[in-house]
Amino acid sequence: MNQRTFNTKPADDLTPASAAKRDAIIKAAARVFMASGYGAASMDQIASEAGVSKQTVYSHFGAKDALFEAIIHGKCQALTGRDGVTSNRTEDPEIVLFDTASSFLRMVLAPESITLYRTILAVCVRFPELASAFYRSGPRKACDRLAVYLESIHGQSELDFSNATASAELFFAMLRGDLYTRCLLALHDNTDEDEVTQHARDIVQAFLRQHRHI
Amino acid sequence: MNQRTFNTKPADDLTPASAAKRDAIIKAAARVFMASGYGAASMDQIASEAGVSKQTVYSHFGAKDALFEAIIHGKCQALTGRDGVTSNRTEDPEIVLFDTASSFLRMVLAPESITLYRTILAVCVRFPELASAFYRSGPRKACDRLAVYLESIHGQSELDFSNATASAELFFAMLRGDLYTRCLLALHDNTDEDEVTQHARDIVQAFLRQHRHI
DNA sequence: GTCTATAAAAGGATAGAC
DNA sequence: GTCTATCCTTTTATAGAC
Numbered sequence: 001m002n003q004r005t006f007n008t009k010p011a012d013d014l015t016p017a018s019a020a021k022r023d024a025i026i027k028a029a030a031r032v033f034m035a036s037g038y039g040a041a042s043m044d045q046i047a048s049e050a051g052v053s054k055q056t057v058y059s060h061f062g063a064k065d066a067l068f069e070a071i072i073h074g075k076c077q078a079l080t081g082r083d084g085v086t087s088n089r090t091e092d093p094e095i096v097l098f099d100t101a102s103s104f105l106r107m108v109l110a111p112e113s114i115t116l117y118r119t120i121l122a123v124c125v126r127f128p129e130l131a132s133a134f135y136r137s138g139p140r141k142a143c144d145r146l147a148v149y150l151e152s153i154h155g156q157s158e159l160d161f162s163n164a165t166a167s168a169e170l171f172f173a174m175l176r177g178d179l180y181t182r183c184l185l186a187l188h189d190n191t192d193e194d195e196v197t198q199h200a201r202d203i204v205q206a207f208l209r210q211h212r213h214i
Numbered sequence: 215m216n217q218r219t220f221n222t223k224p225a226d227d228l229t230p231a232s233a234a235k236r237d238a239i240i241k242a243a244a245r246v247f248m249a250s251g252y253g254a255a256s257m258d259q260i261a262s263e264a265g266v267s268k269q270t271v272y273s274h275f276g277a278k279d280a281l282f283e284a285i286i287h288g289k290c291q292a293l294t295g296r297d298g299v300t301s302n303r304t305e306d307p308e309i310v311l312f313d314t315a316s317s318f319l320r321m322v323l324a325p326e327s328i329t330l331y332r333t334i335l336a337v338c339v340r341f342p343e344l345a346s347a348f349y350r351s352g353p354r355k356a357c358d359r360l361a362v363y364l365e366s367i368h369g370q371s372e373l374d375f376s377n378a379t380a381s382a383e384l385f386f387a388m389l390r391g392d393l394y395t396r397c398l399l400a401l402h403d404n405t406d407e408d409e410v411t412q413h414a415r416d417i418v419q420a421f422l423r424q425h426r427h428i
Numbered sequence: 429g430t431c432t433a434t435a436a437a438a439g440g441a442t443a444g445a446c
Numbered sequence: 447g448t449c450t451a452t453c454c455t456t457t458t459a460t461a462g463a464c
Binding site for chain 1: 253
Binding site for chain 3: 256257258268269272277278
């Protein structure tokens, strides 16, 4: 570990050539870390794929763990930025929930998301901050956004969302289901798009039935 | 990888001293692999903790990956053997489901189960058979057992389990919920026993309400 | 900042004696 | 089968020249 602080984003006080190299290092490191995990990734391979010398990598990031943290943090922030989990319109809740379910499943079942999650799980004890950052910018964020929506429609159509956060957590847990476990374990060669859509439809129905008090 | 086949269980055609060493190797390897994962675990450390020489480890298991596979397969078989997921009595379904939920959560949230799952996820691409074996002896087994029970009570108390397997998968997915994600990510220092019990109670209620057609 | 060369250490696997 | 000693490769990190 190095005592200096290294920026994740290309700094403006670098020469264009240096910033370009820094960018190449980040891209290469992301590829290598995602492909091999933290332990099996080598600084040699990262430098090679970035087209720079190993010493340049160390000049920019100081140590392997600092580079790894920068990459993972970047990936987590990219996660947060993505598609809104709820299309917050005054539409039929069933439609809004189905859209939410579809985009959520597409996101979490994407190979890059699966790989990122596996990579973090493999090192979450050694890098607790990374695990926390992932949770906040991923699962937690999705739940919070959905909870806000559920609260906004509480009472409509005889729907009871008096505990919106718990309901949101349940919604995503149901969505993941057994399918997510199988994908995490790499038991599928390809994820069937129709199966996913049908699954989202079923879960939305079950979720609505569950929260419709009679 | 070695071309020979190595037994997982202590063979009877070994001298007692040899069988004891084999057992020590298995115990030490389990500890080291679970503590460090496949990549970071070293054959030196395993030999050292087992109190034998490294060559003895190689004599028994041939290669690092073969030893790893033997350890993981052993852990998976131990998983299967454990507590019945359903207490298949002619009791109130609510009680049976609550018992099932409680023992399931206790099992999957146990630190050893979490560690095993993380270890397998980290190598599931390189060892597809291990991932498959884990899935069959863990999540799949639990679902199948519960599905059998659900089918047996289909129609009772106005409960609809016409798709028992899907219902069983949903039940366990709901049970895992956000709590399981947080535990996987090592975000908890200790799992609150009362929180788990209350969670199981809530999920059973939601599950029953969901399958009670009106 | 960047590169080449190198230090220093760790790990998987094997040879040879008993 | 078991042990000691060793080979060979890979890896993190740094030194020194430009």
